[in-house]
Amino acid sequence: MITIGQLARYAGVTIKAVRHYHKVGLLAEPERDHSGYRRYTAQDAVDLVKIRTLAGAGVPLARVKDLLVAGEDEFAAAITEIDEALRRREEEIRLARDRVVRLRAGSALFVTPEVVTMLDLLRELGVSERGVRVEREVWVLMQAVAPGEAAAWLADKVESLADPEFRRIYLAHDEAFGFAPDDPRLPALAERTAAWLSGRPPVPVVDPEISALALEAAGASSPAWDAMRRHGPGSPRRT
Numbered sequence: 001m002i003t004i005g006q007l008a009r010y011a012g013v014t015i016k017a018v019r020h021y022h023k024v025g026l027l028a029e030p031e032r033d034h035s036g037y038r039r040y041t042a043q044d045a046v047d048l049v050k051i052r053t054l055a056g057a058g059v060p061l062a063r064v065k066d067l068l069v070a071g072e073d074e075f076a077a078a079i080t081e082i083d084e085a086l087r088r089r090e091e092e093i094r095l096a097r098d099r100v101v102r103l104r105a106g107s108a109l110f111v112t113p114e115v116v117t118m119l120d121l122l123r124e125l126g127v128s129e130r131g132v133r134v135e136r137e138v139w140v141l142m143q144a145v146a147p148g149e150a151a152a153w154l155a156d157k158v159e160s161l162a163d164p165e166f167r168r169i170y171l172a173h174d175e176a177f178g179f180a181p182d183d184p185r186l187p188a189l190a191e192r193t194a195a196w197l198s199g200r201p202p203v204p205v206v207d208p209e210i211s212a213l214a215l216e217a218a219g220a221s222s223p224a225w226d227a228m229r230r231h232g233p234g235s236p237r238r239t
Helices: 004-011 015-023 042-056 061-068 072-103 113-125 129-145 147-161 164-176 185-198 208-218 223-231
Strands: none
Touching: 004 015, 004 042, 015 042, 042 061, 061 072, 113 129, 113 147, 113 164, 129 147, 147 164, 164 185, 164 223, 185 223
């Protein structure tokens, strides 16, 4: 007969763990002897080693009790099932860690790597951080609610950015954000934008309410931009 301390030491666990296994019904709790101590047998030590081994392998404690008395076929099937659950959990953890790594990059957490690359290109071209933020916020929502259309738009945006004239127009619109709505430069910029867009193929249409919501959430509006929209296409293809 052995004490709880000896039992824990033999099995390589803590006394607290032994008491927890008693509490959840995995290990039978012996009666106290005349001195008030619980005394354990060699079988208790064997059972505790099995419990520790199964728990250490990632088997949920709720399944351990059944596995201790399972036959070979039942045990093998249960272990296969548990292994598959652990594999899925491992993949979830990997994806979560990927998101954490992307979180360090700020804008990379909520959009795809392709959008991040495009945003980096805008910075290289000299677009303001406000302009980059507007782009990012629009893409966050559009990729979530209309991923198919967003992918087509992104391909079109990347292709457009390869055009020097589009880059000049884009930078001009970015600069015009804070202009007064009656600034004499705005009508010419709107006409220039309309001329460029007239030579481009159409992109997939998304529910106007969703598009408007994305633009509003991103703050993609100013008195100057609104004035240009009244003259025609108010901004180059921002999404």
